[in-house]
Amino acid sequence: MKIEQIIEKKVNEVISDQVFMLTQIDKKSFNNKPGSFATMELSDDSGKIKAIKWEDSEEIFDSIVMGDLVRINGKINEYKGDKQIIVDDIKVDEGNYDKAEFIPKVQDHAELIKGFDNLVDTLKDEFGEDRKDYFDVLSNFLNSKYYNDFLIWPAAIKFHHEKLGGLLMHTLKVARHVYSYSKKEPGINFAVAMLGAIFHDIGKIKEYSFETGVTKMTQVGVLFGHKVLGMEIVKGFCEDTFLSKEEENLLLHIIASHHGKKEYGAITEPKIPEAVLVHHADLMDAECYKVIDALKNVEEGEYGYSDKYKGYIYKA
């Protein structure tokens, strides 16, 4: 039974022998008696659900870690308007599962992959012979070890696009905005802008680890952030091409500056129109995603809460 079905169940219905991925587990002390309980987050590819184990929670911390697949018995409860599972027992399931089936995924992942393929084909045509050097850089990416990660990586730990395929989904949207703006605009260097858009967040592959299905900051993520890491990756793609050092620098500059202002973490502020464009396309997609996402389970004419707006968003 998928989590999206469990959410439809009634309070006190029984959950028996279901397998999920454990994406979060925390030990909490009772605040009015000795002892502790465990709060958890479980996932499969249909979504996430909170769970809680009131009794005998101590021992499970020795046997389970985040990223494990776990088999659970319990029953449904409701807390602050959301369904949760009161866990009776939980143990690691060593069965032979495909982990991808336990990770929340963006909608229409397959279609996004096809959409990205199409974009690549289009760029091949449009870059043509004149800008074949740029396409070679893109080819190096497609043939690199980073490409497969790119297709599945999340785009955030929280805030926006925090699911399997989130990086692909966000990058594709940003690239499409930039495409539609650049095509008609002679003041924009089309090839520079498109590669900047495609690579702007590529450093997130090194900023987060995701192998176990749980998104976590890496040590290089903490020390350098995804902009420095992305510049390093893209330098690699430029090797063995005929792209000039100066052209390469423009691509790297878009990555360095895509947060727009120093106080938002830009390494330098955008110094070329292509960098201004990628910055705003990135911002627009990230901001719209947040508020649309806050309303995804909300009826027309009602409100949904968004952390980012520190208030309620209304569904028109």
Next chain:
Amino acid sequence: MKIEQIIEKKVNEVISDQVFMLTQIDKKSFNNKPGSFATMELSDDSGKIKAIKWEDSEEIFDSIVMGDLVRINGKINEYKGDKQIIVDDIKVDEGNYDKAEFIPKVQDHAELIKGFDNLVDTLKDEFGEDRKDYFDVLSNFLNSKYYNDFLIWPAAIKFHHEKLGGLLMHTLKVARHVYSYSKKEPGINFAVAMLGAIFHDIGKIKEYSFETGVTKMTQVGVLFGHKVLGMEIVKGFCEDTFLSKEEENLLLHIIASHHGKKEYGAITEPKIPEAVLVHHADLMDAECYKVIDALKNVEEGEYGYSDKYKGYIYKA
């Protein structure tokens, strides 16, 4: 002879009996002897040029005002790298001219008008019967006195889109971004977003006067700004339609909030996804315009200055 040709002339070449619009005139005192001189800005539909009258400038202030068409004799000079005209004599020309030929205009104005017509046709189809109420609001706009002004109004006094047709050009670009984003996104109410985009800056028609070809703040512009004025105008378009009061309020809210944050002048911050979208589409177009414009006369591999970035922008 058009200004774009005059700019190509050499220093000391003679300008004789040319007619321009006077868009700016200031009296300046010499700072090392008594007396004063006049600095001017002249325009026609090909561009603008600075001019200066060193002698006998006192009397011209009585006979000429901004917006007049003037006949000029003088010669070419260069100042800080830009050509200017040293004026020998200047007088108002009462000839029977079409003022529109003297006002700098966005490129491809006719095509922009056609582009807007096409957008309206597309919306008529796509809104269909279901959202005919929204199209009626749009029709009321097209049939109103504001429509003709909308086609020619500038979108700014300075900073961005400050030419004849600037409001149309900016609005069309914003509307196209919003269209391409909304079409694919079920989380956006398409009709609300499109009308919000089309009307977001409509209040500029009351915020600036432009009748004489010179853009100036009006008194209501100073006292209220274009957001309040735009809300008032769009209320008028909603009269005599079947749009509900609540639907009307959503359109007005997009206008009220399109600057995004209070410190940037938003009356309220966006509370619906459609308002977040219009805000970011507006911001992206305005910012990209500024830097692209700063490079419009700059060669590849060189820098152009942008006030907004308080520094130089590089042409990739």
Next chain:
Amino acid sequence: MKIEQIIEKKVNEVISDQVFMLTQIDKKSFNNKPGSFATMELSDDSGKIKAIKWEDSEEIFDSIVMGDLVRINGKINEYKGDKQIIVDDIKVDEGNYDKAEFIPKVQDHAELIKGFDNLVDTLKDEFGEDRKDYFDVLSNFLNSKYYNDFLIWPAAIKFHHEKLGGLLMHTLKVARHVYSYSKKEPGINFAVAMLGAIFHDIGKIKEYSFETGVTKMTQVGVLFGHKVLGMEIVKGFCEDTFLSKEEENLLLHIIASHHGKKEYGAITEPKIPEAVLVHHADLMDAECYKVIDALKNVEEGEYGYSDKYKGYIYKA
């Protein structure tokens, strides 16, 4: 028994069959066992008190809503230094009560009404024939449906003047400051300043609903805020008077700009001295109210807590 008397009772004293207005009710889950309890706020015209129902709280959420008059049995407890009621049972009381007796009210409400009447009489004299147009606008207000609401509306949901009569009390204080400043100051247009002061917060009547005794944001409050709504109301008062459009605009500008700076929500920043004056009189009254209110139950030489100052205020 009034709430101000209940607060004087000892822990464990019994409350039997008392009627209050329910102004707030929230469902809270226990954080160490399944199930939930209810926290409430109760009011009458002498004040407010917290209440809590530990058992069988589930069912009451179906039968009671905010704004209901409820009959309560329970006993007194103390929590974080404040008295509260532990509720044994609670039910809606359909008796024939005057709701006004259950809403906390500013002190000396009757006197404030008289004070406002006196102010109006004074202005009638002082405006005289010369500025009769301005007095006509004031008359239209007094004869409108808004006048009765004005006398009882709160001036805030929280923060300042959040009681029945709060809007009147705050407006009267602001108007008196402006009166005393304007009378002696030739640089201020007296009639413009006084009407600006009286109308500056009038839009709160549409920004909050208060009919049920519970203050809540309305949808137009969320979408537009009280400045836009107040401008709309005052436009109505100007109809059918001889006030010129320009004079009307000055009144509306004071409303639009009374928060002083964009980052505090001003639609435009004050552009006339009268608007600067109303802004500062408003600010002074609101800020002083907050700290004086924080000390209202505090002895001389002791501290009271104020959220606004994020710290303690000392009573001199």
Next chain:
Amino acid sequence: MKIEQIIEKKVNEVISDQVFMLTQIDKKSFNNKPGSFATMELSDDSGKIKAIKWEDSEEIFDSIVMGDLVRINGKINEYKGDKQIIVDDIKVDEGNYDKAEFIPKVQDHAELIKGFDNLVDTLKDEFGEDRKDYFDVLSNFLNSKYYNDFLIWPAAIKFHHEKLGGLLMHTLKVARHVYSYSKKEPGINFAVAMLGAIFHDIGKIKEYSFETGVTKMTQVGVLFGHKVLGMEIVKGFCEDTFLSKEEENLLLHIIASHHGKKEYGAITEPKIPEAVLVHHADLMDAECYKVIDALKNVEEGEYGYSDKYKGYIYKA
């Protein structure tokens, strides 16, 4: 002939043998030939006027300093819309003048002094026997060397109340606001608030020097500012009274905190309601003064420029 009459004269009219105070003199180099000229500001009790000496300016810097009374011959010119004097010759006049006749002064200075006397009398009555300790502090001020300076000192170098009597005028207005608010408000300690208001800017007597008629920062003004200096002065007034140390501290705290927020220079932020009140009364008077002053020579329906608003203020 007073400066207010000179301003009415026409360009090229002759000024002969007039005496003014020299309040500012700067040596400026020509920017297109060797040599220098002198720009000056002259004053008498009717106002100020700019002056310029084009020729032989070198020698005057040796013989004249700011604060001197100078005898001038020259003629009228107009520069950027303001009248100025083109000086032919200037020399120090050692005549036996009363310097007070050469310093710009607030309007109705004598009446302000009387107003302050009346306020003191009122406070004597209202403080009565109960708060005689507070009145003794005020008496110590009236009998101190600071009192005479207080009556004539300016309240600022620029920005607000920058004339002879400016400190008195500003203090009296602030004290009146505080009086009218405190009288009706039981939450305010009346005596503490009134003395706080009267003394809040007293430190300016040590922050600026003014003996020569030219306002300048003193070294202790630069190193400590008027809040620290004012606290020191008021400590002196508290000596030999029965005011308790704690009561004295409340007065000093009002001075320390009257700028309201750290970023505006408050030593500590207001911790008592009396300090919040004095802060806002101070702010209101200073801000209103600025915009009213910007319009003092402006016709109704026109604009005046205010530095503070970085834009034009409209006269209603």
Next chain:
Amino acid sequence: MKIEQIIEKKVNEVISDQVFMLTQIDKKSFNNKPGSFATMELSDDSGKIKAIKWEDSEEIFDSIVMGDLVRINGKINEYKGDKQIIVDDIKVDEGNYDKAEFIPKVQDHAELIKGFDNLVDTLKDEFGEDRKDYFDVLSNFLNSKYYNDFLIWPAAIKFHHEKLGGLLMHTLKVARHVYSYSKKEPGINFAVAMLGAIFHDIGKIKEYSFETGVTKMTQVGVLFGHKVLGMEIVKGFCEDTFLSKEEENLLLHIIASHHGKKEYGAITEPKIPEAVLVHHADLMDAECYKVIDALKNVEEGEYGYSDKYKGYIYKA
């Protein structure tokens, strides 16, 4: 048994008849049943530990206050990774203890005192006869009642150097930085800089009370802050010396400005290089202390949490 040993004990081990200082006690209500419990903080000179009393806590609030020495029976528990004591019974111990043995103290307190003595000796030599006036000021400090407090006072309530001897430790470090910088730098007045460094935080002796071993803000601390209080103290040290008023003012200015910017609480911003130097030496020591302290119980290659950085600090 010292607290540093208790922390090494296992959960459920018994604590019997141990004496600590009670530095914090708070009454907390259960949030899911009537009644309350007590949370405490206990200290001795080896450190601090949290404690909790679940039952019969009401009565202890009458008999115990912060600063008391208490005798405790209970057992060890662990909460959020830190050891705490579950208290069975607690009572005041009137025994004849030296309070200093119960207050957490900086490491190597005796050595810090010796270090300060050495610094004084060094300054005596280096100031020599030329700057004997400055050394006299320092002598007045050493002979004053403030000197003993200076040796033991904490430098903060929380955030940095919040232990017995913290003020000495912080002052000595700042003085050493300033010493090493000033010695080599002809642009710095050595004596002014050194006395400024030694006295910059001296006002904390009046800002906090510490007599009972519990650090608390005093009323003058709340009303004026340690900069004003320190200026007052140092004025006293300058009495009966030959230091000129101007030299004294430089010392006082360093105290007034040592927070560097108004928004960080500087009374005036630094106007002499010596004040800039003391500000940055102070900032550097305070900031480094915070992050080093956050890692003091952390292994190499692991993270420790720092409030100040709102995140984790990594131990290299």
Next chain:
Amino acid sequence: MKIEQIIEKKVNEVISDQVFMLTQIDKKSFNNKPGSFATMELSDDSGKIKAIKWEDSEEIFDSIVMGDLVRINGKINEYKGDKQIIVDDIKVDEGNYDKAEFIPKVQDHAELIKGFDNLVDTLKDEFGEDRKDYFDVLSNFLNSKYYNDFLIWPAAIKFHHEKLGGLLMHTLKVARHVYSYSKKEPGINFAVAMLGAIFHDIGKIKEYSFETGVTKMTQVGVLFGHKVLGMEIVKGFCEDTFLSKEEENLLLHIIASHHGKKEYGAITEPKIPEAVLVHHADLMDAECYKVIDALKNVEEGEYGYSDKYKGYIYKA
């Protein structure tokens, strides 16, 4: 004749056949007649001086560029209190000069080089065998092409340490602060902190060009800034050593974060104590340099102007 001697000359004294480096040249238009003049800055190793050529300036722009050595005839003038040269004629001097004699240099450059050598020797000893890997990185630097540049590079274009040897001088001071702090502080990893200090600004060698004696931003300087460029350089020094990847990352992180906060340009904010320390040592040296430099030609008891403090600094 050196510039420091020329500055002592009187107005109108003749300068004949002197050679300087031209470090700045700008074409300025007269603002009250047609034509233009040239303003210049000239340097030798004793300082800088402004120069101006009033006549026949047009032609020199074709023959001279910044960085050229020029032979000058003219005479002395004074402008705004500073001496300048009125140039009669100027031409490029192709003589065989050592350019280093024409570039302003920090005081005691030779001693700074020796100081750095000593520091390296000390570190060799103190790192010893245990941390030989770190010393190998330092050796790679000393043997690299960057070392010679490091000894002469400026540390800024303007603001601080903007002379030949400025980078060395600033780096040495920062390293000494870090050394003295780290030696005594067990919470700091000494080797990491020292190498971080030495390398923190090394990227300036790529951020500015200085070959011609004129400091200018490079294109990579504009696009990436010195932090990214420094990380790249230091990666090179780590090659062919036994430093672990993680240890290398700590060095790179110090460079990435040494501006302390995002709004000051830090790529990431400091996450290790060593980075906090280097940041504050850097800040302290840069800020003190600015104010000390502003007073370098000022007498005790007088003021010098500092751009950074937007006001006057007093010399104690």
